[in-house]
Amino acid sequence: MSGDARRMGREPAILLAPGLFFLLLAFFFPAIQLLIQSFLTVGAEAGRLTMEHYAKIVVDDFYAGVALRTFRLALVITVLCLVIGFPLAVVISRAGKLLRTTLIVLLILPLMTSVVIRTFGWLVILGPGGVLSWSLQQLGLIDRSISLMHTETGIVIAMVQVLLPFLVLTTLGSLGQIPVSLEEASRVMGAGFFRSIRHVTLPLSVPGLASGSLLVFALSISSFITPSLVGGVRLQVMAGSIYQQMTGSFDWGFGAALSVVLLIATLALIIPYMVVTSRAGGKA
């Protein structure tokens, strides 16, 4: 009997060990190495401790500008995702089965398509002589071909499409926990459609909206594929600069320092996200 109990005690450890060991080596160890690299000199006298990489981010106007643009874009993208995503989530949560499935597929299909392909689509739409320019010309709204490539507007349009599903799916989780009877009650008591949404549905979906927007903001500051391809080199964002430092100019110390700044910004957002979601009762 006692031998049996001991074996049961060992069983979870045996099951967990391979995965934990793997994560330790392949996930946590690289994260620590990144942190160390950001404090090391590179080049002729490599390997000495330094703060120069962090100093460069603050002192260099170019990188201060890149950081500012990154956060400004992320803010605009998050607000737009909220404005489009909240009504969409409300509609999905009340829709019949067919409409609901259609809308969820509409969100999940792009979400599961490679980000390089979605961005490619946006290049064809936003570029000179692209779909957008052609349609506006057909409608007689513009007379010369236009392009939104290499503009912040273009980056925002493409990024909102990429990140909208995250906001909607997160919000849907918390909308699902609101009993329909609450809204019905408010309507029976004489509240109009909008009053019911404003005073019942909206306040109750705040946890979902909050965690969804923190997630969108965090994903937005760390994306580089869409901003680099749509924005080009002139409109660099932090993640794009990091990619360039690591694979182009090989200034790893500086690249690592930029990533640590990005990591800290992300953690500053993700920790409140986790608090919000665990308070909302679990699934994010």
Added chain:
Amino acid sequence: MIAATPRWVIAATAIFLVAVGLYMLVPLLVVIASSFSTSAFLVFPPPGLSLRWYGEILGSDAYLNAGWTSLKLAMTTVVLSLALGTPAAIALSRFRFPGRSVIGSVFLSPLILPSLIFAIGLLIVFSRYASGPSFAGLVIGHTVITMPYVIRTVSANLADIDPHLDEAARVMGARWWQRYLLVILPQCRTGMAAGAFFAFNISFDDAVVALFMRAPNVETLPMRIYSTLEFSPDPSVAAVSTVMIVMTMVLVVLLNRVFGLSRIT
């Protein structure tokens, strides 16, 4: 009396849904449409229809090699993340032990850290302690980002299933391997299948880890598409992308059949 929802609200909702639907789908539709173009440039509207770009990619060693690399990478990633993730999910959902919730968050933490930051760390490690990025490095990177999905789907799956069957087997004197082979693993079937679909999809589509872990002679399809887009996109990229979009659609349908899309949210 409940006042009826105003008619204009219903009309506005319909317009809103169509607009959002177009916004989500048009980027994929233009890619599919461009792949059938006769023109060598990505112009809209296409001057004529042809399948020449599909012929082009089937005759291109670069695309075929990239496709083969992506396929091998995704398959290896699936096997590895199932092998590591399934036991962890079983332990987390079937046993009560001290530190369980902390270990659970540790296993899901790769979902939280942006893959960009993880990819840089991995690049540094592989350059310092191995001979630079490699195919094996990509497999390891992809296993880290896909394992949490396996853990989530298998845990969700086990939460729906009666744990007493395993206890019954134990009480009746089943050996540990009999319990796992005949009771527990069959119970995890749907979760493992769903996890495998996710892992395959994520690995096959990933460009972030792949671009940082760029090794000589190892090029995946998303890497190839990215570098083509940076320089000179032509409709052959659209043809490759269309093939990938169709694969994603098949995976979404399978995922819905096996697991139910509503459980993903």
